[in-house]
Amino acid sequence: xxxxxxxxxxxxxxxxxxxxxxxxxxxxxxxxxxxxxxxxxxxxxxxxxxxxxxxxxxxxxxxxxxxxxxxxxxxxxxxxxxxxxxxxxxxxxxxxxxxxxxxxxxxxxxxxxxxxxxxxxxxxxxxxxxxxxxxxxxxxxxxxxxxxxxxxxxxxxxxxxxxxxxxxxxxxxxxxxxxxxxxxxxxxxxxxxxxxxxxxxxxxxxxxxxxxxxxxxxxxxxxxxxxxxxxxxxxxxxxxxxxxxxxxxxxxxxxxxxxxxxxxxxxxxxxxxxxxxxxxxxxxxxxxxxxxxxxxxxxxxxxxxxxxxxxxxxxxxxxxxxxxxxxxxxxxxxxxxxxxxxxxxxxxxxxxxxxxxxxxxxxxxxxxxxxxxx
Ligand SMILES: [Mg+2]
Numbered sequence: 001x002x003x004x005x006x007x008x009x010x011x012x013x014x015x016x017x018x019x020x021x022x023x024x025x026x027x028x029x030x031x032x033x034x035x036x037x038x039x040x041x042x043x044x045x046x047x048x049x050x051x052x053x054x055x056x057x058x059x060x061x062x063x064x065x066x067x068x069x070x071x072x073x074x075x076x077x078x079x080x081x082x083x084x085x086x087x088x089x090x091x092x093x094x095x096x097x098x099x100x101x102x103x104x105x106x107x108x109x110x111x112x113x114x115x116x117x118x119x120x121x122x123x124x125x126x127x128x129x130x131x132x133x134x135x136x137x138x139x140x141x142x143x144x145x146x147x148x149x150x151x152x153x154x155x156x157x158x159x160x161x162x163x164x165x166x167x168x169x170x171x172x173x174x175x176x177x178x179x180x181x182x183x184x185x186x187x188x189x190x191x192x193x194x195x196x197x198x199x200x201x202x203x204x205x206x207x208x209x210x211x212x213x214x215x216x217x218x219x220x221x222x223x224x225x226x227x228x229x230x231x232x233x234x235x236x237x238x239x240x241x242x243x244x245x246x247x248x249x250x251x252x253x254x255x256x257x258x259x260x261x262x263x264x265x266x267x268x269x270x271x272x273x274x275x276x277x278x279x280x281x282x283x284x285x286x287x288x289x290x291x292x293x294x295x296x297x298x299x300x301x302x303x304x305x306x307x308x309x310x311x312x313x314x315x316x317x318x319x320x321x322x323x324x325x326x327x328x329x330x331x332x333x334x335x336x337x338x339x340x341x342x343x344x345x346x347x348x349x350x351x352x353x354x355x356x357x358x359x360x361x362x363x364x365x366x367x368x369x370x371x372x373x374x
Contacts, residue, residue, distance in 0.1 A: 002039040002076045002117060007106075009063040010034040011056040012368035014331045021143035023172030023203025031056025032332055033102060034359060034368070035063060037109040039076050045113025046359060047105035048332070049277035050304075051098050060371065062102035066093055068373030071106065076117070079110050083283045096255035100280060107281025108307060108355075116354035123349055126286075126314035133346035134312045136305065136323035137197060138162070141169020141186065149181040153189030156196075159325065163344035166195035166223065166320060172203030172213065180216040187220040195223040197249075202230050207240050214244045224249040224271055237268035249273055252302030256280055260288045264295045271319070275302040276311060285311060293317040303330055306357065309340055309347045321347050335363050 015029040031051045038044045051059045067086045074082060086106065090099045115125035123130070138159035141152050152169055159167045169186055171179050186196055198217065204210040210228045217225075224247045229236045231253045241248045247270035254260055254274055263269050272292050276285040289299050289311075298319040301308040305323045312318040323342055324330035333339060338357035341348045350356025364370075 002041045002043070004037060004071045004074050004076055005040045006038045007063065007068045007071060007373040008036045008370045009060050009068070009373065010364060010368045010370045011051065011060050012335055012364055013056060014334060014367050016331060017328060018144050020329060021173060022170055022201040025201065027053060029053055030331060031059075032335065033059035033063070033098075033105050034335070034364065035105045035109050036359075036370075037071070037076075037106065037113055039113055039117065041117060043113055043117045045109040045111070045116060045354060047107070047109030047112065047281075048304075048307075049101040049105045050332070051101055055098075058098040059102050059105075062094070062099045063106065064371065064373050066090065066099065067102055067106055072373065076110060076113055079107070079114065079283055082110065083107055083281065087280070096259075100255050101278055104277050104279065104281040104284075107283050108276060111282045112354040119353050121310065121349065121351050121353060122355055123310035123313035125354075126282075126310065128314050129316050130313040130349070133343065133348050134309055134321050135166075135319070136164070136309075136321040136342055136345060136347045137166035137168055137195065138164040139168045139303070139322045139324055140329070141167075141182075142329060143170060143173050149178075149185040152182050153185035156186045157189040160190050160194055162325070163342070164194070164323075165345045166197065168197035168199055168226075168322070170201065171198045171217075171225075172200035176212045176216055179213055183217050183220045183222070192221070196220065197224050197226060198222045198246075199226040200228050202227050204228050207236055207243055210236075210240055211243055214240075214246055218245060222246050226250065226273065227252065234263055234266050234268045237263070238266040241267055241270065247271060249300065252278065254279055256284060257287050257291060261291060264292065264297065269297070271298055271300050273300050273302040275304065276307055277304050278302070282307075282311065286315075289315050289317060304332070305340055305347060306332075306336065307355065309349055310355070313349055323347060335359055335367070
């Protein structure tokens with residue numbers, strides 16, 4: 001019976017090469033929460049999450065003082081039971097936000113550890129639908145200084161040349177007219193057959209403002225409009241879904257099955273973008289995906305293709321992995337010793353045990369330091 005023998009935690013602060021903008025946010029660097037969980041068999045599982053661009057140390061405190069002590073000395077295979085106990089421990093401190101992200105990272109590490117112990121790649125350990133590759137969309141179209149609508153079109157066309165059948169760009173930062181010019185340039189550059197997703201990153205305040213944009217964008221046939229409003233403004237998502245023929249996608253900052261059930265009951269989303277490194281780990285992500293299947297909805301999980309590729313491969317109602325081609329925005333890639341490849345718009349799954357990669361310790365030590373949970 002393998003027991004959890006040690007846990008290490010690190011917060012890595014990785015600066016972006018270029019200051020990058022979303023609809024209403026500026027990103028200069030990113031903080032990532034990392035964990036390593038080792039069993040008495042000498043097997044190590046890894047987990048991780050994004051913890052924003054300030055105060056990432058909250059993650060370390062949550063792992064060291066709140067959640068890690070629940071796991072030490074316990075059976076690695078009691079994943080559901082340990083989830084329940086960690087959740088109970090988080091009850092007063094954070095059922096969402098950084099504490100739930102810390103729980104997510106530890107839960108991912110347990111699944112990775114157990115799959116490695118079983119000598120199976122994670123997607124097969126979970127029960128695969130797809131064995132070798134999964135469909136992906138290329139994610140980009142950010143705002144950087146000097147980037148024009150024409151440049152966005154060129155970027156999107158570049159992804160299509162690489163083989164992607166679906167691409168995503170940011171929206172909501174410029175005026176409605178300006179944003180229309182960006183979407184028009186993208187659609188003209190990729191042609192009519194490639195799916196074009198739009199991501200607003202909570203940029204609009206109400207359905208009136210959203211429709212000033214979306215009325216113009218409907219002509220370019222977007223596959224979905226992502227995160228039009230604050231994640232807590234479920235009501236506006238539901239009303240927008242009735243006002244536009246563009247499907248509404250959301251939930252990348254969604255925590256736990258109860259929030260997701262509320263979204264679905266309200267008709268607030270046609271596609272769920274639930275992130276396993278946010279919502280409560282692989283354990284909670286699987287529950288949410290199964291619930292979404294009952295509502296006839298597909299999962300398109302948010303960023304971190306490294307963990308979401310095996311989840312999409314093991315989930316019948318999952319449509320796409322979000323794939324970041326380079327390390328400019330998802331600079332987490334710099335912390336890993338092995339990257340997922342894509343071929344013709346599909347991510348090629350790792351076939352080695354667990355997640356199939358490790359942290360690149362030399363890189364991690366440039367951006368953060370490991371400490372042990374006592
Ligand atoms: Mg997004």
